[in-house]
Amino acid sequence: MLLKNHLIEVFKKASLENNFLLKENVVLKWVHRFGIDSLNDLLIHSSLQKENQCEEENQEQISLIDEVHEENQEQIKLELLKTFENIEETKMESNGLENPRSNEISSKNQNSNKINQFTETPKLPLPHIKNLRKWINNDKKAS
Numbered sequence: 001m002l003l004k005n006h007l008i009e010v011f012k013k014a015s016l017e018n019n020f021l022l023k024e025n026v027v028l029k030w031v032h033r034f035g036i037d038s039l040n041d042l043l044i045h046s047s048l049q050k051e052n053q054c055e056e057e058n059q060e061q062i063s064l065i066d067e068v069h070e071e072n073q074e075q076i077k078l079e080l081l082k083t084f085e086n087i088e089e090t091k092m093e094s095n096g097l098e099n100p101r102s103n104e105i106s107s108k109n110q111n112s113n114k115i116n117q118f119t120e121t122p123k124l125p126l127p128h129i130k131n132l133r134k135w136i137n138n139d140k141k142a143s
Contacts, residue, residue, distance in 0.1 A: 003033065008045045015046060 007026050014022035030042050 004041075008042060011042060012046045 007030050011023060011026040011030075014020075014026060027039065027042070031039055034041075
Protein backbone atom coordinates (compact mmCIF):
# COMPACT_ATOMS: atom_id res chain seq x y z
CA MET A 1 0.00 0.00 0.00
CA LEU A 2 1.24 3.43 -0.88
CA LEU A 3 1.81 6.02 1.80
CA LYS A 4 -0.79 8.33 0.27
CA ASN A 5 -3.46 5.61 0.33
CA HIS A 6 -2.54 4.70 3.89
CA LEU A 7 -2.73 8.30 5.09
CA ILE A 8 -6.06 8.78 3.28
CA GLU A 9 -7.47 5.65 5.00
CA VAL A 10 -6.23 6.77 8.42
CA PHE A 11 -7.62 10.27 7.88
CA LYS A 12 -10.97 8.80 6.84
CA LYS A 13 -11.14 6.55 9.93
CA ALA A 14 -10.19 9.47 12.15
CA SER A 15 -12.94 11.55 10.57
CA LEU A 16 -15.52 8.84 11.20
CA GLU A 17 -14.43 8.52 14.83
CA ASN A 18 -14.16 12.31 15.27
CA ASN A 19 -10.55 11.87 16.44
CA PHE A 20 -9.12 15.36 15.91
CA LEU A 21 -5.63 14.54 17.20
CA LEU A 22 -5.20 11.70 14.72
CA LYS A 23 -6.53 13.85 11.88
CA GLU A 24 -4.08 16.61 12.77
CA ASN A 25 -1.23 14.10 12.91
CA VAL A 26 -2.12 12.76 9.46
CA VAL A 27 -2.33 16.26 8.02
CA LEU A 28 1.11 17.11 9.44
CA LYS A 29 2.65 13.96 7.97
CA TRP A 30 0.97 14.63 4.62
CA VAL A 31 2.21 18.22 4.46
CA HIS A 32 5.72 17.20 5.58
CA ARG A 33 5.96 14.40 3.02
CA PHE A 34 4.05 15.80 0.01
CA GLY A 35 3.92 19.56 0.57
CA ILE A 36 1.15 21.95 1.45
CA ASP A 37 0.01 22.25 -2.17
CA SER A 38 -1.05 18.59 -2.20
CA LEU A 39 -3.12 18.88 1.00
CA ASN A 40 -6.26 19.35 -1.11
CA ASP A 41 -5.67 15.86 -2.52
CA LEU A 42 -5.96 14.37 0.97
CA LEU A 43 -9.12 16.28 1.76
CA ILE A 44 -10.69 15.60 -1.64
CA HIS A 45 -9.87 11.89 -1.59
CA SER A 46 -11.13 11.44 1.94
CA SER A 47 -14.34 13.35 1.20
CA LEU A 48 -14.86 11.37 -2.03
CA GLN A 49 -14.36 8.13 -0.18
CA LYS A 50 -16.79 9.29 2.50
CA GLU A 51 -19.33 10.12 -0.17
CA ASN A 52 -18.81 6.75 -1.86
CA GLN A 53 -19.21 4.97 1.44
CA CYS A 54 -22.33 6.97 2.22
CA GLU A 55 -23.77 6.16 -1.21
CA GLU A 56 -23.00 2.46 -0.75
CA GLU A 57 -24.60 2.49 2.70
CA ASN A 58 -27.61 4.33 1.31
CA GLN A 59 -27.95 1.77 -1.49
CA GLU A 60 -27.77 -1.06 1.06
CA GLN A 61 -30.39 0.62 3.21
CA ILE A 62 -32.62 1.21 0.20
CA SER A 63 -32.33 -2.44 -0.84
CA LEU A 64 -33.13 -3.54 2.73
CA ILE A 65 -36.13 -1.21 2.82
CA ASP A 66 -37.31 -2.61 -0.53
CA GLU A 67 -37.02 -6.16 0.79
CA VAL A 68 -38.94 -5.30 3.95
CA HIS A 69 -41.57 -3.48 1.86
CA GLU A 70 -42.00 -6.50 -0.40
CA GLU A 71 -42.35 -8.79 2.64
CA ASN A 72 -44.92 -6.43 4.14
CA GLN A 73 -46.84 -6.37 0.85
CA GLU A 74 -46.93 -10.18 0.83
CA GLN A 75 -48.14 -10.26 4.44
CA ILE A 76 -50.84 -7.71 3.65
CA LYS A 77 -51.99 -9.77 0.66
CA LEU A 78 -52.17 -12.89 2.82
CA GLU A 79 -54.15 -11.04 5.50
CA LEU A 80 -56.53 -9.69 2.87
CA LEU A 81 -57.05 -13.17 1.47
CA LYS A 82 -57.77 -14.55 4.95
CA THR A 83 -60.19 -11.72 5.65
CA PHE A 84 -61.92 -12.24 2.32
CA GLU A 85 -62.24 -15.98 3.01
CA ASN A 86 -63.70 -15.24 6.45
CA ILE A 87 -66.20 -12.83 4.90
CA GLU A 88 -67.24 -15.45 2.35
CA GLU A 89 -67.63 -18.07 5.10
CA THR A 90 -69.81 -15.75 7.16
CA LYS A 91 -71.90 -14.95 4.08
CA MET A 92 -72.40 -18.63 3.43
CA GLU A 93 -73.34 -19.22 7.05
CA SER A 94 -75.67 -16.25 7.10
CA ASN A 95 -77.34 -17.40 3.86
CA GLY A 96 -77.99 -20.79 5.45
CA LEU A 97 -79.45 -19.13 8.55
CA GLU A 98 -81.54 -16.47 6.83
CA ASN A 99 -84.40 -18.80 5.91
CA PRO A 100 -85.03 -20.05 9.45
CA ARG A 101 -84.63 -16.54 10.80
CA SER A 102 -87.09 -15.10 8.35
CA ASN A 103 -89.50 -17.94 9.22
CA GLU A 104 -89.03 -17.19 12.91
CA ILE A 105 -89.67 -13.50 12.33
CA SER A 106 -92.83 -14.14 10.34
CA SER A 107 -94.10 -16.62 12.94
CA LYS A 108 -93.38 -14.08 15.69
CA ASN A 109 -95.36 -11.47 13.76
CA GLN A 110 -98.26 -13.89 13.41
CA ASN A 111 -98.10 -14.75 17.12
CA SER A 112 -98.06 -11.10 18.09
CA ASN A 113 -101.09 -10.46 15.87
CA LYS A 114 -102.97 -13.29 17.61
CA ILE A 115 -101.98 -11.94 21.04
CA ASN A 116 -103.14 -8.47 20.03
CA GLN A 117 -106.46 -9.91 18.95
CA PHE A 118 -107.00 -11.56 22.34
CA THR A 119 -105.89 -8.62 24.42
CA GLU A 120 -107.98 -6.03 22.66
CA THR A 121 -111.14 -5.38 24.61
CA PRO A 122 -114.14 -4.01 22.89
CA LYS A 123 -114.70 -0.38 23.72
CA LEU A 124 -117.92 0.24 25.53
CA PRO A 125 -120.09 3.02 24.26
CA LEU A 126 -120.31 6.01 26.55
CA PRO A 127 -123.70 6.56 28.13
CA HIS A 128 -125.65 9.69 27.56
CA ILE A 129 -124.47 12.75 29.41
CA LYS A 130 -127.40 12.54 31.81
CA ASN A 131 -126.35 9.14 32.99
CA LEU A 132 -122.62 9.82 32.87
CA ARG A 133 -122.32 10.77 36.52
CA LYS A 134 -124.21 7.68 37.61
CA TRP A 135 -122.08 5.53 35.31
CA ILE A 136 -118.82 6.95 36.72
CA ASN A 137 -120.04 6.54 40.33
CA ASN A 138 -121.11 2.95 39.65
CA ASP A 139 -117.74 2.26 38.06
CA LYS A 140 -115.98 3.60 41.18
CA LYS A 141 -118.01 1.46 43.50
CA ALA A 142 -117.25 -1.64 41.51
CA SER A 143 -113.51 -1.10 41.60
